[in-house]
Amino acid sequence: MIPRTVLLTRAAEQAGETAARLRARGHVPVVAPLVRIERLPARIDDAAQAILVTSRNGAAALAGATVNRMIPVLAVGDATAADLRAAGFAEVRSAGGDAGALSRLAARLLDPGGEAVLHVRGAEIRHSPLEGLRAAGFRTAEAILYRTIPVTGLPDSAAACDTALIYSPGSARRLLDAVDFPASLHLIAISEAALAPLRDAPFAASLQAAGCPTEEAMLALLDGLPKNPVAAAPNRR
Numbered sequence: 001m002i003p004r005t006v007l008l009t010r011a012a013e014q015a016g017e018t019a020a021r022l023r024a025r026g027h028v029p030v031v032a033p034l035v036r037i038e039r040l041p042a043r044i045d046d047a048a049q050a051i052l053v054t055s056r057n058g059a060a061a062l063a064g065a066t067v068n069r070m071i072p073v074l075a076v077g078d079a080t081a082a083d084l085r086a087a088g089f090a091e092v093r094s095a096g097g098d099a100g101a102l103s104r105l106a107a108r109l110l111d112p113g114g115e116a117v118l119h120v121r122g123a124e125i126r127h128s129p130l131e132g133l134r135a136a137g138f139r140t141a142e143a144i145l146y147r148t149i150p151v152t153g154l155p156d157s158a159a160a161c162d163t164a165l166i167y168s169p170g171s172a173r174r175l176l177d178a179v180d181f182p183a184s185l186h187l188i189a190i191s192e193a194a195l196a197p198l199r200d201a202p203f204a205a206s207l208q209a210a211g212c213p214t215e216e217a218m219l220a221l222l223d224g225l226p227k228n229p230v231a232a233a234p235n236r237r
Contacts, residue, residue, distance in 0.1 A: 001223045003027055007161040007185065009034040009175055011148070014056060018165070018215065025223060032158050034174040035148045039064055040123075042145050046071070049115040052106060052129050054099055055122070056080050061145035062120050063087035074109070076102045076129075077213060097213060098191070103132040116141040123147035126169065154178045162186060162205075163225070165218055172197040179203050188221050190214070 005028045008015045012033050019029035037057055044051065044067035051067075053059050054076045060083065062073075072091040075081035081094035093109070095102040106129065110117060116139040119130050123144050130140040148170075159181055166172050166189035176197055179185075183203040188210070189195035195209045206225075210217035 001026065002225060002227055004163045004186075004222060004225065005030060005161045006222065007032060007154075007158055007164040007175075009154075009164070009171055009178070010167050011035050011037045011057070013037060013060065014167075021215070021219065025219065027222065030155075030157050030161050032154050034151050034154070034171065034178055036151055037061075037146050038149055039146050040144060042066070042120075042143055044068070044071070044118065044120070044143060045141075047115050048118040048141070050074055050106065050110055050117055052102055052117060052119045053080055053084065054102060054119070054125075054129060056083055057122060057146055057148075058120050059083040059087070061122075065120075065143075065145060074102060074106055079215065098193075099127040099129045100132070103129040106133055107136055107138075110138065112137045115139065118143060120145050124170070150174065152178075153180075159183065163188065163222060165222070166190065166194050166198065168194050169197055176201055186225055188218050190218055 003026045006022055008018055008029055008031050015031045019031055022029040039061055042065045044065055046068045048071055050072040052074050059080045069089045073084050073089045075084055075094050078094045081092050084092045095105040117133055118141045120143045134140055163186040166187055172194055184205040185203050186206045187198050187204050188208050190210050191213050192209045195207055208221050
């Protein structure tokens, strides 16, 4: 494994945990958030049949809301599910994937004739797990628990990075807008969708998407970067 200097542009609330994991593996993290999270006050209706959570930001916001922790919760992935269990929710299941996987899990487990299925989310959203449920006849509702506030520009320390971790299409687009200095970055994304906005980035030395949407899969790719990924036929799917 070659030690890398890794750019983390995700919100500070999540970047700290990732930075610790990078240090433990011998890498050097550079935390440079391009967004901050603003929580919005909310009270969740006890009548919801289940709550759908599509991100760790959503999990953190739900944990801070007034909510009955006995309501079943379906989470998009394992890390989000773990956060919800740690916050005291009694019944949590993970879809282990994306919004589509979460929608399919909900359709399989929940009652289309029951109370509304509630999606807790941020103010900005590209894909909703409720679309498929509505088509299947479920009653649905939404609660906006947070919003993301862009942070302009990267610090000078970002110029020392040789790699960046990308966790969403939004963070990819923000990185594309923020890099205004000569750079050559190996880009590792949590999914093909997160990688897509960066496929033609002028600063991309190589591009790789994790085989499954987990941070552990991203870190495995990071640890496996060869000395010269450009010469080693980078993945530009």
